[in-house]
Amino acid sequence: MKRLAAMVRQLLVFFMLLLSFSLVWCINNFGNIGLSEIVFTLNMPLKGTANSYFVSYFLLAFLPAAVFWGIELLLKCFPKKRTYSLALSIGKRTMDIGILPIRLNWIAWLLVMAIWLGQIIGIADDNFELYAYVRSQIEASELIENEYVDAANATIHFPNEKQNLIFIFIESAETSFMDKANGGLLDENIIPELTQLAKENVSFSHSELLEGAAVAPACGWTMAGLMAQTSGMPLKLFKYQDNTGGVDNSMSKYASFMPGLTSLGEILEKQGYHNFFLAGSDFAYAGRKDYFTQHGNYEIWDYNSAVAEGRIPDNYKEGWGFEDARLYEYAKEKLTALAVQGEPFNFSMLTVDTHAGGGYLCELCPDTYGDRYANVWACASRQVFDFVEWIKQQDFYENTTICITGDHSSMQTGFFEDYEYDKHEGDTARKVYNVFINAKANPVNHKNRQFTTLDMFPTVLASLGAQIEGERLGIGTNLFSDVPTLAEEYGYEQLFAELNKKSRFYDNNILYPNK
16 A cells, blocks of 8 residues: 555656646747647647657656656665755746655645645746636636627628639748837848838738737637638637537547638638648648638648658658748649639648747758847748749739738747737737738728737738628628727727637537537
């Protein structure tokens, strides 16, 4: 019995060590997202994740925990009167389990564990709004029910001559990477080409300078960002319907992804558009492929497609898949093929080189700055600019609108020392980049607006020349119009607080409609 108790105690020590180092790892890699995003991702299949994240977690979380645990076990071999100290430092806090005798009685030991766990919970709340997440699962809001406009029932008029759409999602693109004179946060502009595109075309902003969109709750990671901008709805944690009609709370399998939602792809599909999505990563990751195939019947071409067609070797993998330099070359091929099919197209693509973790430094990247991530962004800016210049030289450009946005704000920690991203505050200086090129609509006012990435959904449709009755879809507002956004009506604080709460309307009509 004593041996079993000792074993349980040692396993709990290892668990606490692993939890502590895992928390450090999460803060360093995903310090700019909330707990809802982490819970969602952990409940999704991890297939398609970059191998570097698994390696990083093993080296910086699991291995240190195992080493400390091994030291703790080794110290058990010392004489019983020997004492030792074990302390862990996380951020600005220090967790210290003190100088303890080898033989602790259970009360003292449990007290130490409780203090240790309390420190972990406190640090988790500081970084990931733990308590706010718990409250959000208890409190309910009627905001979505009161403001939601079902795109399936909305009146939308398209011009007789359909405008093609090229929708470029740049991983983690922020206006923050510009210099302060243009609305960014840096002394030197590391994305001059993206800045030029924004200044020469329509870019919606919070000020007279170039400040993009705020990120609403449950919109701050890639899948959520894509859904927000193509449906006007946040991606709140949900239950999947499995193939037997039941509910699989593990979320490991499902038959439908947001079955009550009507998205950009579905609207364009009904208008005769060919929907196409190009990505350099495994698009099955986090449910992206299911969302786009089930909402608009998109043709998907991703990392797996490149392998299947022999464009890259089976064992080829750079970062999350293949690098953006290849992505743009493939994009030119796919666009050329789509343009001769005689039907309007919605060509969407997602870059990945600028993902948090330092980004992917390809052979095209300059060595201009002393920071790796800055060099990656300088490269990304030039690549997307060159791609736009190529599009402008094509015959189909005259009838094509280009929308370029970030999917969310960057999760890279430590880059903006004085401006860490406040994921729960719309007034944060960190904003998502956006620009509309060759849009078939003129904005009433594109400066000094309060808005979020949720507003991109109706705004993108309007950029194609579509007329939207009421100017709202989902809970997004057409920014080309003079209709106030929900951020302007409610203010960020109230809007975000309500969106953080549970919505029975959302659960019953969007996530898991009773049909």
